Amino acid sequence: MGGAMSSVTISGDTSGSIILQAPAVSGSTTLTLPTTTGTLVTSNAMPTGSVLQVVNATYAVTTSNTSGSYVDSGLTASITPSSASNKILVIVNQLGCGKNGNTYMLARLKRSSTVLAVLSGGSGYTNSTASNNFGGLGMTWLDSPATTSSTTYSTEFATAVATNQVYVQGNSENSTITLMEIKG
């Protein structure tokens, strides 16, 4: 349809109306409608399970700990959910993990100061003082933060036997954390 209309109004079956409104832009844009029967999806009404946004972060600084107290691994990312009913799918790949001495690694996933899950309860154990570069720890965790405030996810780690070293991002390997907001 040609012409100079900036909007088209479609009356509702019984009441109300829908207005198709052209934005104030230069040039012309073509919207091609689907050829099958269905309902158009808008940004405010995505189906449950839709991915609404993705945040990704990497960290490659070798970080070591000889304490039984947890310390941050340095891997962290933040996301601001658009609705408190949405969920956050957290995908963690903690790489470059290893130990020196007779110990093993403890690691866990946190939302702010809340521990969400154990990422490692005994990784790298050799029952000896041998060094062990055991590679990576991975986890997928579906969280329900119930907030629309900025929410930070991170990992932390500790050694099982104090004074014996455990480390992450050894050899500057890239750990990654991906946050996906899922429509609830």
Place this chain on the structure above:
Amino acid sequence: MNKHFFIFRLYPSVVTIRGDVAYDKDEQEVAYDLQAVEALMAAEEYKDLRAKEYPAIADQLDYIYHNGIDAWKEDMIDPVKNKYPKG
């Protein structure tokens, strides 16, 4: 062994290291002598090199069983020790 291992060795108050920065249990930064750390690394590099080159323990035990301790030392251990002498 990585550099962090030797920093921990030389500086017992260090419990966490992020990159090149060391911290004590209170997250206070701990200064360290990088040259001393690197010197210790170089001096003890032979341990890693030897460990990587020794045959598997099962193979060593089998060799001892069939050939005796002296042959094991001479054929399996001494060549590696000689190849990587103490620093």
